[in-house]
Amino acid sequence: MLSFDARGRLASVDPNVFRMLGVSPEDVLKRSTDQSIHDFLKDRVTDPNAYISSYEPLRQNPYAVLEDVFAVVGREQRAVHRHSAPLFDADGDFVGRVEVYSDITKRRALEKAAVKAYEQLRTTQEQLVQSEKLRAVGEIASGVAHDFNNTLGIVLGNIQMLLRSTVDEAARARLKAAERAALDAVDTIRRIQDFTRMAPRDEPKPFDLNSIVSEAVDMMKPAWQDAPHARGAEIKLDLDLTEPMLALGNTSEMREVLINIILNAVQAIPNSGSIAVSTGCSTAHAWARIADTGIGMTEDVRKRVFDPFFTTRGMEGSGLGMSVVYGIVRRHNGSISVESEPGKGTIVTVFLPVAEGKVVEQEIDRPSESDVLARASILVVDDEAMFAEVLVEMLAECGHAAAVAHSGIEAIEMFKKGNFDLVLTDLGMPQMSGLQVAEAVKKVKPETPVALLTGWGAGLDRGDMDESVVDLVLPKPVSLENLSAAVAAALAKSAPREM
Numbered sequence: 213m214l215s216f217d218a219r220g221r222l223a224s225v226d227p228n229v230f231r232m233l234g235v236s237p238e239d240v241l242k243r244s245t246d247q248s249i250h251d252f253l254k255d256r257v258t259d260p261n262a263y264i265s266s267y268e269p270l271r272q273n274p275y276a277v278l279e280d281v282f283a284v285v286g287r288e289q290r291a292v293h294r295h296s297a298p299l300f301d302a303d304g305d306f307v308g309r310v311e312v313y314s315d316i317t318k319r320r321a322l323e324k325a326a327v328k329a330y331e332q333l334r335t336t337q338e339q340l341v342q343s344e345k346l347r348a349v350g351e352i353a354s355g356v357a358h359d360f361n362n363t364l365g366i367v368l369g370n371i372q373m374l375l376r377s378t379v380d381e382a383a384r385a386r387l388k389a390a391e392r393a394a395l396d397a398v399d400t401i402r403r404i405q406d407f408t409r410m411a412p413r414d415e416p417k418p419f420d421l422n423s424i425v426s427e428a429v430d431m432m433k434p435a436w437q438d439a440p441h442a443r444g445a446e447i448k449l450d451l452d453l454t455e456p457m458l459a460l461g462n463t464s465e466m467r468e469v470l471i472n473i474i475l476n477a478v479q480a481i482p483n484s485g486s487i488a489v490s491t492g493c494s495t496a497h498a499w500a501r502i503a504d505t506g507i508g509m510t511e512d513v514r515k516r517v518f519d520p521f522f523t524t525r526g527m528e529g530s531g532l533g534m535s536v537v538y539g540i541v542r543r544h545n546g547s548i549s550v551e552s553e554p555g556k557g558t559i560v561t562v563f564l565p566v567a568e569g570k571v572v573e574q575e576i577d578r579p580s581e582s583d584v585l586a587r588a589s590i591l592v593v594d595d596e597a598m599f600a601e602v603l604v605e606m607l608a609e610c611g612h613a614a615a616v617a618h619s620g621i622e623a624i625e626m627f628k629k630g631n632f633d634l635v636l637t638d639l640g641m642p643q644m645s646g647l648q649v650a651e652a653v654k655k656v657k658p659e660t661p662v663a664l665l666t667g668w669g670a671g672l673d674r675g676d677m678d679e680s681v682v683d684l685v686l687p688k689p690v691s692l693e694n695l696s697a698a699v700a701a702a703l704a705k706s707a708p709r710e711m
């Protein structure tokens with residue numbers, strides 16, 4: 213506390229004030245007026261201009277009550293609160309001023325910590341709400357997706373069979389259009405299953421984030437370069453990669469993440485603009501950032517960007533891109549931030565855990581056709597007669613002979629009697645599931661490969677599955693090409709055969 217008389221001369225001092233302001237008693241006491249003391253103090257605060265202007269009202273009105281907070285420079289910065297008020301005697305005459313100082317350093321720190329804790333709580337809550345929302349939508353969507361995969365399998369199989377036997381050009385064009393539409397639907401379902409999946413597609417491996425980023429940028433050239441050129445515009449893409457760095461994850465999934473984000477950036481630029489793609493690394497995280505100068509998002513849109521089916525692009529968008537991105541990044545134990553301002557642009561940053569060690573080349577394990585029997589005898593097990601029928605015809609197209617069992621029990625009977633090179637069974641069937649069929653088959657003849665067909669997509673958790681019972685998982689719907697490759701792969705996996 214300091215007090216001054218009516219003429220502004222120092223009248224009394226509480227010695228605590230010296231320690232609080234980090235000054236020696238002489239420094240204050242040798243200055244006898246409030247003006248000179250304030251001049252001296254202004255050089256000891258972090259923001260002298262703010263300090264001076266808080267005293268400005270006193271020049272207009274000597275009786276003003278002032279309240280301010282300033283930080284004192286010193287070994288440790290202190291926050292000081294000051295209350296400055298006029299004093300009057302019993303007759304109401306002005307007799308001076310009093311200035312009460314309090315050290316609020318601790319209070320300030322507590323306030324800051326409270327605000328930080330609140331922010332963290334809010335972020336955690338937002339994340340929780342987000343994953344709850346995804347879980348709820350995911351549960352409904354994955355059931356729908358499962359049924360659609362079965363139906364689309366029949367549609368696609370029939371179309372592809374017809375395409376093989378149709379020569380009429382007009383009819384082929386229609387079939388092609390139908391095939392394209394069915395494949396689009398398959399893709400939408402794959403994306404739904406992608407964001408509802410909990411575990412990564414494969415075991416995460418160390419990979420060079422820079423090369424995946426460059427690859428994604430290259431792959432998207434038709435979108436960010438060719439398409440704008442075609443409409444007489446230009447999107448400038450700046451690539452700024454740091455030193456090689458290893459992140460932990462699945463390369464094909466990360467490519468998908470980047471492609472979705474880059475595509476959104478392109479779609480947010482109606483005419484010309486630029487996209488800056490950069491990477492960086494801290495001790496715990498590798499990050500990739502895509503910043504565009506597009507239309508940006510309002511806060512409402514930004515909050516819903518990861519919601520499945522949320523789109524502002526009408527019929528052109530499915531609203532699944534960022535949900536897939538979110539699902540993949542979460543499964544990688546990473547995080548993602550979206551900053552955006554309407555009219556200015558958007559910055560999306562993906563953080564991934566860093567990996568130690570060397571880059572592991574991801575090998576595609578696909579045996580060549582010549583490695584396997586040209587004509588195999590296959591037992592198809594599916595309770596849905598129509599699907600089984602299409603499958604048999606598709607297998608025939610690939611040069612294989614197939615027989616159908618409509619239930620697990622029937623399958624075991626047929627398997628015991630026949631001589632099959634491969635069993636292709638549906639997973640979800642009443643009474644006896646595909647897994648039980650696989651177990652029974654392996655008991656009779658362990659060397660016969662079993663491929664499991666599932667409408668639950670590639671996301672089916674292989675962890676629950678006994679590797680010795682199931683040799684291959686094949687997501688529905690299957691195209692001719694995939695079916696032929698899968699049969700080849702399953703046969704190649706089986707015990708050595710005479711060629």
Ligand SMILES: Nc1ncnc2c1ncn2[C@@H]1O[C@H](COP(=O)(O)OP(=O)(O)OP(=O)(O)O)[C@@H](O)[C@H]1O
Binds near residue numbers: 480513557
């Ligand atoms: N870079 C961006 N700039 C502006 N808005 C964006 C950006 N990225 C996403 N958005 C907004 O978020 C919405 C959801 O994005 P998301 O990628 O999930 O779906 P979509 O792009 O609409 O459709 P899809 O990706 O399935 O084709 C978009 O419709 C758009 O409003």
Ligand SMILES: [Mg+2]
Binds near residue numbers: 472475476529532
């Ligand atoms: Mg999108």
